[in-house]
Amino acid sequence: MLLAVNIGNTNMRFAVFQDQKETITWTINSKPYRTEDELFAKFSSMYRPFGIDGSEITDIVIGSVVPALTISVQNALMKIHGFEPMIVDRNTPSPVKHSSNQMGTDLYANAIAAHGGSYKGKKIVIDFGTALTFLGIDEQGQVGGVVIAPGINTALKSLVGETAQLPEIELIRPQSVLGMNTEACMQSGMVYGYLSMIEGMIDRINQEVGEKCFVISTGGLGGVYAPLTNKIDTDDRLHTIKGLKLLYEMNR
Numbered sequence: 001m002l003l004a005v006n007i008g009n010t011n012m013r014f015a016v017f018q019d020q021k022e023t024i025t026w027t028i029n030s031k032p033y034r035t036e037d038e039l040f041a042k043f044s045s046m047y048r049p050f051g052i053d054g055s056e057i058t059d060i061v062i063g064s065v066v067p068a069l070t071i072s073v074q075n076a077l078m079k080i081h082g083f084e085p086m087i088v089d090r091n092t093p094s095p096v097k098h099s100s101n102q103m104g105t106d107l108y109a110n111a112i113a114a115h116g117g118s119y120k121g122k123k124i125v126i127d128f129g130t131a132l133t134f135l136g137i138d139e140q141g142q143v144g145g146v147v148i149a150p151g152i153n154t155a156l157k158s159l160v161g162e163t164a165q166l167p168e169i170e171l172i173r174p175q176s177v178l179g180m181n182t183e184a185c186m187q188s189g190m191v192y193g194y195l196s197m198i199e200g201m202i203d204r205i206n207q208e209v210g211e212k213c214f215v216i217s218t219g220g221l222g223g224v225y226a227p228l229t230n231k232i233d234t235d236d237r238l239h240t241i242k243g244l245k246l247l248y249e250m251n252r
């Protein structure tokens, strides 16, 4: 069985792909950064609650955008499983082409899963992570480019942290765009405000590439925003990790 690990700035997402059976997935906070020993202790007890027999894991792939965690996670998993997990990044070979020497591994994996999936034509992948990213890729697997904006929770935390009178809110759609109490006003800004950015960006990208792209979303808040707009065609929380799996299979 293959274990894939996507290390993001907020969460490390784990997924175990089993033949015939449903993929099992869970997350562990990335912060605070832990030592290799702490990770080893934490990871040692993480399989049982999910009904996984750790000894059945024969392959491990890791993708990371947090350099401080990459090697510690690799070493902790190596100690548990007795073999070296493969670390993939933007330079790991695949049919996806790009000219960036900075692209985060999650963005590269998003491109690979979009290209390797059953979607037709040009694609946009929106990743609702710590950052909110948009990636455009054409039918030949050429990455057209990326947009990086503050993630929704990141923006909200900053807004609450920098103001004396604004409270924490739940990210749900308010009744109307114009609100009459602080909570509803903030919910409008966060939900309708970000939806407007997302819909506007999709339109702008479509215009720039001269085609109505197929739009895939992923990341922590994808499941909250995708149902609120018909411009996102599908939400798949495993999209990035499926890209890591494809990268592993192409390079093992």
Ligand SMILES: Nc1ncnc2c1ncn2[C@@H]1O[C@H](COP(=O)(O)OP(=O)(O)O)[C@@H](O)[C@H]1O
Pocket (backbone or CB within 6 Å): 007, 008, 009, 010, 011, 012, 030, 128, 129, 130, 131, 151, 153, 154, 218, 219, 220, 221, 224
């Ligand atoms: N199931 C969820 N429901 C609501 N918010 C979530 C959920 N999972 C993650 N989030 C929030 O979404 C944001 C991005 O999450 P995630 O995609 O895990 O980020 P990253 O890939 O950067 O680690 C975080 O701010 C997190 O608090």
Ligand SMILES: CC(C)(COP(=O)(O)O)[C@@H](O)C(=O)NCCC(=O)O
Pocket (backbone or CB within 6 Å): 008, 009, 010, 065, 102, 103, 104, 105, 106, 107, 127, 128, 129, 130, 131, 132, 133, 148, 151
């Ligand atoms: C843009 C990101 C911060 C997104 O990270 P995430 O929100 O998934 O934690 C990450 O992909 C990154 O650090 N990229 C490096 C810069 C680049 O892609 O150009």
Ligand SMILES: [K+]
Pocket (backbone or CB within 6 Å): none
């Ligand atoms: K940073």
